[in-house]
Amino acid sequence: MNGRICLCLIWALLALAPLPAGAQGFAGLGTDAEGFATPAPDPDFAFPQDHGPHPAYRIEWWYLTANLTGPDGTPYGIQWTLFRSALAPMEAEGWRSPQVWFGHAAATTPDAHYATERFARGGIGQAGVTAAPFHAWIDDWSMQGASLNTVSLTASGPDFAYELSLNAQGPLVFHGEDGFSVKSAQGQASYYYSQPFYEVSGTLTLPDGPVAVTGQAWLDREWSSQPLADTQAGWDWFSLSFDSGDKLMGFMLRDRDGGGYSSATWIAADGSTTAFPDGAFRADALAQSTVAGRSVPTTWRVTLPERGLDATVSALNPQAWMGLTIPYWEGPVQVAGSHTGVGYLEMTGYD
């Protein structure tokens, strides 16, 4: 899941930045520009190195969401994301580094949503990622462990904080064709894999005080140099964990003309995956909520006929608006219908 924001953020950064005369090539965002590497089919991942950053690519993220439960059964959700955005396909020491990092963290309860963000320059040590031992950080936020399988996760904002331990109970899963995930009919693509099998325990601190929580988390890793096609208006992205042990990653990219492009990965409880092409997975908005002054669909019908999926996905807290530099909606969801479970939903392009 979760690829979308970064694309959106980077696009916003680039679009809002008239470039000096020498760099006119940036204007054509759809092209492979400025010497950035572009994802190619049949990727050959090498771990743990590929858990680290890929400065030759324009955009990359470490995107973690967790569905948690308190001692009294209250459902919670948290988000921890580290984005990397390269102004040039290289790394350099000190302030000269063209790598810009930003982090988003959020905590959601049934009736409150807290979100905050951080920005950092690369090259000075304020933010970064090392593959082994694994350490991704920005300011005091970090995701750290001997390997990606066992990590501790912290983040803090003015009104919330969390400290969680994550243990992977299954293998990494790869989306699209072995981790090469196509994002449009025109061929825009990214490298995309996940660790959806984390078990979580720890402490979530809210304005009312600390809460002991347990639950499950899902980490997305994705990098690319290609923004979405300029005909695409936004996206609705689902990461669902069913009570059966199966999981689903599915997204719909909405075209401006009303069409769309969908993609999905069915993840069996043992970690084996099936990728579904455009059209197999569908998500249709059932009900809208007014969030931050705009109308956002917060109840969905999701279907994947090949797996007999026909379920209703509804937001735990429809007001899970990320009112940050680049605003979007991201929050925990509950699944009912042919399958039951929990998950996360992210929606962009509803400005």
Added chain:
Amino acid sequence: MTRTVVSALLSHWMRNPLQLVTFVTGLALATALWSGVQAINAEARASYDAASATLGEGQFDQVVPREGTSIPLDRYVALRRAGWLVSPILEGRVGSVRLMGLDPLTAPGGLSPVTPGGETPFLEFLTPGVIYAHPDTARALPELALRVVPDPALAPGLALTDIGAAGRLLGRDDLSRLIVARSQPLSRPPLASVAPELRLEPARQTADVGELTESFHLNLTAFGLLSFAVGLFIVHSVIGLAFEQRRGVIRTLRTLGVPLPRLVALIALEMLTLAVLAGSIGIVLGYVIAAFLLPDVAATLRGLYGAELTGGLSIRPEWWLSGLGIAVLGTALASAGQLWKIARMPLLASARPRAWAMASRGGQWALAVAGLSLLALAAGISLVGAGLLAGFVSLGALLIGAALLLPPMLALCLAGLTARARGPVSQWALADTRQQLPGLSLALMALLLAIAANIGVSTMVGSFRLAFTSFLDQRLAPELYIAAETVSEAERIEAFLIVNARETLPLARAQTVIAGEPSQILGIRTGPTYRENWTFVASGPAPWDAVAAGSGSVINEQLATRTGLRVGDEITLEGETLTVSAIAADYGNPLGQAVIDERIFAAIWPDRPALQFGARTDDAPALRDALIAKTAIPASAVTDQSDLKAFSLAVFERTFSVTAALNVLTLAVAGFAMLMSLLTLSDLRTPQLAPVWALGLTRRQLGRIELARTVALAAMTAVLALPLGLALAWLLLTVVNVEAFGWRLPIHFFPGDYLRLGLYALAAATLAALWPAWRLRETPPSRLLKVFAHER
């Protein structure tokens, strides 16, 4: 019937399109000046409100080194990674420009010229880098590899760029200080456990920016009111003219059976429509004036007080509504009297249009009494009252009182002249002038006010300028100024200077509170430069000896004014008690300041070594070169005194450019008022001139007499304006200035300037009179003859 009445009324404007134009222009000009000034004020206040959260770096807590001026980069990273939301600042000088590098990614709201989500060239700011500077500052920057973006919203002398670019330009890889964001995470370790060598400096008290700038806005508002008063004179004379010329039409309409209420209502409606039209034009003009002046106002406010004002001007109801309201109200006031007269006009009264121009001797006396009492009031308030408001009230009383006194004074002068006049023509001309005085008096009052304001303000600015330049000469005595970055660099510089310079003047700074007033403390080495150059407003015996002994302190006038401290009083600095040994004038900043000897300074603030040095030398370039070669400090750390002086003067000149512009506008409006009144009179006076013409004076001679009369009246007004202007200057310098800025200025006189202003006023009056005189010269004889034919 209504339609007929309206077309009859409007036909007047058709026949006198020029009068319509002048009516609308006059009212529009008055509204423009008023609403322009209001727009600037409204914009400034809105900026303070909106920016109260982001008023610049002074609003934020800062983390600074306990010693020196350098923070290693890894300390910054360590603080960030401990959860401290701080943002780095690197400062240095490039030539005479202060270069400030910041990180747009972490800078708290409002500090950075670019933001990640903003619509500014964020990417180019990061790489390769851009420099933002005020256009004047941009020109002063040396040739650099980076693109310079002129930004009038920035303070003069400051250049903003990315912290990485600043590091490359200054050749540094460390930081100067860290800004602490207001919103911090739930918990974070104490500063001492992360970076014990750094300390937290609380935000400066910038809450009183509004208070500081209030005086400036009052100043502007006073100008706005003045220009509106002048504008009201215009409206009054135009409306007077329009009504007088239409008396005949109105009588005819009434005779034909138009009911009085309807007639009055229609005229009122007509006036209202014209007022709204003229007011709207005035608001547009006012917007243009404000947009033109706002950058200067913004620069002035920032230069004087550090208050940020955005460069943009928005259309706010508070100023355009007040502009429109004032236009309508002014028209209503001016036409109410006229409508009253129409309402009371006997149906068969003569349409003789001279009635309004006549004023009884009793009226003159009333004016004189009212004027004298207002002058007495002004004197009383300026002696007894305190505070800025009292200053302005007394200013207003002075101006209005003097304006009211003008007609009686002029009448007196003319009476004197008439007694001495020889020959029938000059006697007639003088008598005729006296007779016209009431009609012209409003325009002459406007002229008086405009000239007086010009004299007053030019005296104030001139006095200020003289005081300021001599102050600069005193204070900027050292030929070279050197700024050290670190303590060790300071030691090297001092060692070098002691051997090579005639006198070495280290300067240490600290902030503290003296008698409740936030003040700056300067630690100096008491030496001949201070003893010989500083002049005092007040001092005890041998003040510098007391300072050198560590028992005395020289405080600035601002501090003395605000706290009531006097020579011999005691002040307490962090527990140490010193005596005020002298009070010195200080036009450099709005803050209180106390100068003490470096030894006592070091005893109170051991962690604040002197990082600035002044050097006395006979060969500044040679010393500069040797210093840079020997101590390896960057060339940018050394500033030449002459550069500094030029920079300070440039800031000063900006401060008064707004005032000067408003002054010129006021004079122009007064000239316009004059033209309007003369046009009014010239039309009314045909019946009086016709007999003189019939007696043998040519129209050319009559025109010449008209011109001479106007110039003579303007000259008399200008002469009378001189004492008024000087009184105004005295009030501005000794009352308003002390209240607003905290310093009293010695008053200087500028006869050359006054003469020039007088000539401008005469030129304005001549220009205003030329056209009516020319019209008189061209009056067809048939019209003059008609006077006799239409004996009424």
